Amino acid sequence: MKIPVLRNVFEKNEYAAAHNRTYFDEQSVTCINILGGAGAGKTALLEALLPRLGPELRVGVLEGDLATTKDAARIAALGVPVVQLLTDGGCHLTATLVKHGLERLPLKDLDLLIVENVGNPICPANFDLGEHLRISLLSVTEGDDKPAKYPLLFKDSSIVVISKCDLLEHTDFDMESAKRDIRRLSPQMEIFETAARAGSGIDRLGDWVASKLVPQRDDGDNAS
Numbered sequence: 001m002k003i004p005v006l007r008n009v010f011e012k013n014e015y016a017a018a019h020n021r022t023y024f025d026e027q028s029v030t031c032i033n034i035l036g037g038a039g040a041g042k043t044a045l046l047e048a049l050l051p052r053l054g055p056e057l058r059v060g061v062l063e064g065d066l067a068t069t070k071d072a073a074r075i076a077a078l079g080v081p082v083v084q085l086l087t088d089g090g091c092h093l094t095a096t097l098v099k100h101g102l103e104r105l106p107l108k109d110l111d112l113l114i115v116e117n118v119g120n121p122i123c124p125a126n127f128d129l130g131e132h133l134r135i136s137l138l139s140v141t142e143g144d145d146k147p148a149k150y151p152l153l154f155k156d157s158s159i160v161v162i163s164k165c166d167l168l169e170h171t172d173f174d175m176e177s178a179k180r181d182i183r184r185l186s187p188q189m190e191i192f193e194t195a196a197r198a199g200s201g202i203d204r205l206g207d208w209v210a211s212k213l214v215p216q217r218d219d220g221d222n223a224s
Protein backbone atom coordinates (compact mmCIF):
# COMPACT_ATOMS: atom_id res chain seq x y z
CA MET A 1 0.00 0.00 0.00
CA LYS A 2 1.35 3.39 -0.94
CA ILE A 3 1.48 6.27 1.49
CA PRO A 4 1.56 9.34 -0.76
CA VAL A 5 2.12 12.09 1.81
CA LEU A 6 5.91 12.30 1.74
CA ARG A 7 6.06 11.93 -2.01
CA ASN A 8 3.65 14.80 -2.44
CA VAL A 9 5.75 16.97 -0.14
CA PHE A 10 8.83 16.28 -2.23
CA GLU A 11 7.01 16.86 -5.52
CA LYS A 12 5.59 20.11 -4.32
CA ASN A 13 8.97 21.23 -3.04
CA GLU A 14 10.60 20.35 -6.35
CA TYR A 15 7.99 22.37 -8.20
CA ALA A 16 8.57 25.42 -6.02
CA ALA A 17 12.36 24.93 -6.20
CA ALA A 18 12.23 24.91 -10.00
CA HIS A 19 10.14 28.08 -9.88
CA ASN A 20 12.66 29.77 -7.56
CA ARG A 21 15.61 28.73 -9.73
CA THR A 22 13.98 30.14 -12.86
CA TYR A 23 13.24 33.38 -11.03
CA PHE A 24 16.86 33.64 -9.76
CA ASP A 25 18.16 33.07 -13.29
CA GLU A 26 15.76 35.56 -14.85
CA GLN A 27 16.90 38.18 -12.35
CA SER A 28 20.63 37.20 -12.65
CA VAL A 29 20.79 36.57 -8.92
CA THR A 30 23.06 33.90 -7.44
CA CYS A 31 21.47 32.01 -4.55
CA ILE A 32 23.48 30.24 -1.84
CA ASN A 33 21.88 27.93 0.73
CA ILE A 34 23.82 27.68 4.02
CA LEU A 35 23.35 24.49 6.00
CA GLY A 36 24.68 23.12 9.27
CA GLY A 37 23.73 21.87 12.69
CA ALA A 38 22.22 24.11 15.36
CA GLY A 39 24.83 26.60 16.49
CA ALA A 40 27.46 25.56 13.92
CA GLY A 41 28.17 29.24 13.32
CA LYS A 42 26.09 30.02 10.22
CA THR A 43 24.96 33.48 11.30
CA ALA A 44 28.38 34.34 12.72
CA LEU A 45 29.91 33.37 9.38
CA LEU A 46 27.48 35.71 7.61
CA GLU A 47 28.28 38.49 10.08
CA ALA A 48 31.95 38.14 9.15
CA LEU A 49 31.44 37.55 5.45
CA LEU A 50 28.80 40.12 4.47
CA PRO A 51 30.87 43.23 5.30
CA ARG A 52 33.73 41.77 3.23
CA LEU A 53 31.67 41.21 0.10
CA GLY A 54 31.99 44.87 -0.68
CA PRO A 55 29.53 47.68 -1.24
CA GLU A 56 29.38 47.02 -4.99
CA LEU A 57 27.72 43.65 -4.37
CA ARG A 58 24.04 43.89 -3.48
CA VAL A 59 23.25 41.09 -1.03
CA GLY A 60 19.99 40.01 0.60
CA VAL A 61 19.44 37.33 3.22
CA LEU A 62 16.59 34.97 4.06
CA GLU A 63 16.91 33.71 7.63
CA GLY A 64 15.36 30.35 8.42
CA ASP A 65 14.40 29.53 12.02
CA LEU A 66 11.75 27.71 14.00
CA ALA A 67 10.96 30.73 16.13
CA THR A 68 12.24 34.26 16.88
CA THR A 69 13.77 36.95 14.69
CA LYS A 70 17.09 36.87 16.56
CA ASP A 71 19.21 35.89 13.54
CA ALA A 72 17.45 38.34 11.21
CA ALA A 73 18.13 41.11 13.74
CA ARG A 74 21.86 40.26 13.62
CA ILE A 75 21.86 40.55 9.82
CA ALA A 76 19.75 43.72 9.83
CA ALA A 77 22.29 45.28 12.21
CA LEU A 78 24.78 45.08 9.32
CA GLY A 79 22.43 47.12 7.13
CA VAL A 80 21.74 44.11 4.91
CA PRO A 81 18.15 43.55 3.72
CA VAL A 82 16.77 40.47 5.45
CA VAL A 83 13.54 38.52 5.82
CA GLN A 84 12.97 36.05 8.64
CA LEU A 85 11.34 32.81 7.55
CA LEU A 86 9.67 31.07 10.47
CA THR A 87 8.87 27.38 10.13
CA ASP A 88 6.72 27.32 13.30
CA GLY A 89 8.61 24.31 14.58
CA GLY A 90 9.41 22.77 11.21
CA CYS A 91 12.96 21.42 11.01
CA HIS A 92 13.90 22.62 7.51
CA LEU A 93 13.12 25.34 5.00
CA THR A 94 10.97 24.51 2.01
CA ALA A 95 11.17 26.04 -1.44
CA THR A 96 7.61 27.29 -0.96
CA LEU A 97 8.57 29.26 2.15
CA VAL A 98 11.54 30.73 0.28
CA LYS A 99 9.19 31.66 -2.55
CA HIS A 100 7.01 33.58 -0.09
CA GLY A 101 10.13 35.24 1.34
CA LEU A 102 11.04 36.51 -2.12
CA GLU A 103 7.80 38.48 -2.21
CA ARG A 104 9.33 40.61 0.56
CA LEU A 105 12.88 40.73 -0.80
CA PRO A 106 12.71 41.83 -4.44
CA LEU A 107 15.46 40.20 -6.48
CA LYS A 108 15.69 43.09 -8.93
CA ASP A 109 17.66 44.96 -6.26
CA LEU A 110 20.10 42.08 -5.57
CA ASP A 111 23.12 40.30 -7.04
CA LEU A 112 23.37 37.64 -4.34
CA LEU A 113 20.76 35.98 -2.13
CA ILE A 114 21.95 34.00 0.87
CA VAL A 115 19.54 31.66 2.63
CA GLU A 116 20.48 30.51 6.12
CA ASN A 117 18.65 27.25 6.65
CA VAL A 118 17.23 25.98 9.95
CA GLY A 119 20.02 24.70 12.22
CA ASN A 120 19.82 20.96 11.60
CA PRO A 121 22.39 18.58 10.10
CA ILE A 122 19.82 16.20 8.66
CA CYS A 123 16.77 17.02 6.55
CA PRO A 124 17.58 20.50 5.14
CA ALA A 125 19.98 18.68 2.83
CA ASN A 126 17.01 16.84 1.30
CA PHE A 127 15.11 19.99 0.36
CA ASP A 128 16.16 21.82 -2.77
CA LEU A 129 15.27 25.50 -2.42
CA GLY A 130 16.23 26.33 -6.00
CA GLU A 131 19.68 27.52 -4.93
CA HIS A 132 22.72 27.45 -7.21
CA LEU A 133 25.22 26.67 -4.47
CA ARG A 134 25.34 25.09 -1.05
CA ILE A 135 27.73 25.82 1.78
CA SER A 136 27.73 23.24 4.59
CA LEU A 137 29.23 24.03 7.96
CA LEU A 138 30.98 21.73 10.39
CA SER A 139 32.13 23.40 13.59
CA VAL A 140 35.11 21.94 15.41
CA THR A 141 33.02 21.83 18.59
CA GLU A 142 30.63 19.32 16.98
CA GLY A 143 33.33 16.68 16.52
CA ASP A 144 35.28 15.28 13.59
CA ASP A 145 32.98 12.25 13.28
CA LYS A 146 30.07 14.30 11.92
CA PRO A 147 30.86 14.05 8.17
CA ALA A 148 30.71 10.26 8.45
CA LYS A 149 27.59 10.36 10.65
CA TYR A 150 25.67 12.97 8.63
CA PRO A 151 26.89 12.27 5.08
CA LEU A 152 24.01 13.94 3.21
CA LEU A 153 24.89 17.33 4.66
CA PHE A 154 28.39 17.21 3.19
CA LYS A 155 28.12 14.98 0.13
CA ASP A 156 26.16 17.31 -2.15
CA SER A 157 27.50 20.61 -0.87
CA SER A 158 29.41 22.97 -3.18
CA ILE A 159 32.01 23.56 -0.47
CA VAL A 160 32.42 22.69 3.21
CA VAL A 161 33.38 25.26 5.82
CA ILE A 162 35.01 24.01 9.00
CA SER A 163 34.07 26.74 11.45
CA LYS A 164 35.21 27.90 14.90
CA CYS A 165 38.81 26.93 14.15
CA ASP A 166 39.95 29.34 16.86
CA LEU A 167 38.61 26.73 19.32
CA LEU A 168 40.60 23.84 17.85
CA GLU A 169 43.11 23.70 20.69
CA HIS A 170 40.29 23.32 23.21
CA THR A 171 38.78 20.29 21.47
CA ASP A 172 39.86 16.83 20.37
CA PHE A 173 38.77 17.60 16.80
CA ASP A 174 41.04 15.76 14.33
CA MET A 175 41.19 18.01 11.25
CA GLU A 176 42.81 15.43 9.00
CA SER A 177 40.27 12.78 9.93
CA ALA A 178 37.35 15.17 9.27
CA LYS A 179 38.77 16.16 5.88
CA ARG A 180 39.43 12.53 4.98
CA ASP A 181 35.81 11.62 5.74
CA ILE A 182 34.49 14.60 3.75
CA ARG A 183 36.62 13.63 0.75
CA ARG A 184 35.48 10.04 1.08
CA LEU A 185 32.00 11.39 0.38
CA SER A 186 33.12 13.83 -2.29
CA PRO A 187 36.73 13.48 -3.44
CA GLN A 188 37.01 16.93 -5.04
CA MET A 189 35.37 18.84 -2.18
CA GLU A 190 36.94 22.23 -1.48
CA ILE A 191 37.24 22.75 2.29
CA PHE A 192 37.60 26.12 4.00
CA GLU A 193 38.75 26.66 7.58
CA THR A 194 37.30 29.72 9.27
CA ALA A 195 37.17 31.51 12.60
CA ALA A 196 34.37 34.02 12.21
CA ARG A 197 35.05 36.06 15.31
CA ALA A 198 38.76 36.42 14.54
CA GLY A 199 37.97 36.88 10.84
CA SER A 200 40.36 34.22 9.63
CA GLY A 201 39.57 32.34 6.43
CA ILE A 202 36.86 34.85 5.54
CA ASP A 203 38.74 36.57 2.70
CA ARG A 204 39.28 33.26 0.90
CA LEU A 205 35.60 32.42 1.34
CA GLY A 206 34.60 35.85 0.03
CA ASP A 207 36.80 35.33 -3.04
CA TRP A 208 35.12 31.98 -3.66
CA VAL A 209 31.64 33.53 -3.41
CA ALA A 210 32.63 36.37 -5.75
CA SER A 211 34.00 33.88 -8.27
CA LYS A 212 30.66 32.07 -8.36
CA LEU A 213 28.38 35.01 -9.11
CA VAL A 214 26.37 34.60 -12.27
CA PRO A 215 27.17 37.34 -14.77
CA GLN A 216 24.76 40.25 -14.69
CA ARG A 217 22.47 40.34 -17.69
CA ASP A 218 22.83 43.31 -19.99
CA ASP A 219 19.36 44.81 -19.74
CA GLY A 220 19.96 47.02 -22.76
CA ASP A 221 20.25 50.32 -20.85
CA ASN A 222 23.61 51.00 -22.47
CA ALA A 223 22.63 49.87 -25.94
CA SER A 224 23.20 52.49 -28.59
Ligand SMILES: Nc1nc2c(ncn2[C@@H]2O[C@H](COP(=O)(O)OP(=O)(O)OP(=O)(O)O)[C@@H](O)[C@H]2O)c(=O)[nH]1
Pocket residue numbers: 036037038039040041042043044045071118119120163164165166167194195196197198
Ligand atom coordinates in the same frame (compact mmCIF):
# COMPACT_ATOMS: atom_id res chain seq x y z
N1 LIG B 1 34.83 30.96 19.21
C1 LIG B 1 33.99 31.05 18.20
N2 LIG B 1 32.67 31.05 18.43
C2 LIG B 1 31.84 31.12 17.37
C3 LIG B 1 32.30 31.18 16.04
N3 LIG B 1 31.24 31.22 15.21
C4 LIG B 1 30.15 31.20 16.01
N4 LIG B 1 30.51 31.14 17.31
C5 LIG B 1 29.60 31.10 18.47
O1 LIG B 1 28.79 29.94 18.37
C6 LIG B 1 27.47 30.23 18.80
C7 LIG B 1 26.50 29.92 17.69
O2 LIG B 1 26.77 30.76 16.59
P1 LIG B 1 25.66 31.16 15.52
O3 LIG B 1 26.32 31.96 14.49
O4 LIG B 1 24.47 31.73 16.19
O5 LIG B 1 25.30 29.71 14.96
P2 LIG B 1 24.15 29.31 13.94
O6 LIG B 1 24.65 28.15 13.16
O7 LIG B 1 23.72 30.50 13.16
O8 LIG B 1 22.99 28.87 14.93
P3 LIG B 1 21.46 28.52 14.55
O9 LIG B 1 21.01 29.50 13.53
O10 LIG B 1 20.74 28.64 15.85
O11 LIG B 1 21.49 27.10 14.04
C8 LIG B 1 27.47 31.70 19.20
O12 LIG B 1 27.65 31.79 20.59
C9 LIG B 1 28.65 32.27 18.45
O13 LIG B 1 29.22 33.38 19.09
C10 LIG B 1 33.72 31.19 15.83
O14 LIG B 1 34.23 31.23 14.71
N5 LIG B 1 34.50 31.11 16.94
Ligand SMILES: [Mg+2]
Pocket residue numbers: 042043044071116
Ligand atom coordinates in the same frame (compact mmCIF):
# COMPACT_ATOMS: atom_id res chain seq x y z
MG1 LIG C 1 21.83 31.25 12.84
Ligand SMILES: [Zn+2]
Pocket residue numbers: 090091092123124
Ligand atom coordinates in the same frame (compact mmCIF):
# COMPACT_ATOMS: atom_id res chain seq x y z
ZN1 LIG D 1 13.06 18.71 8.45
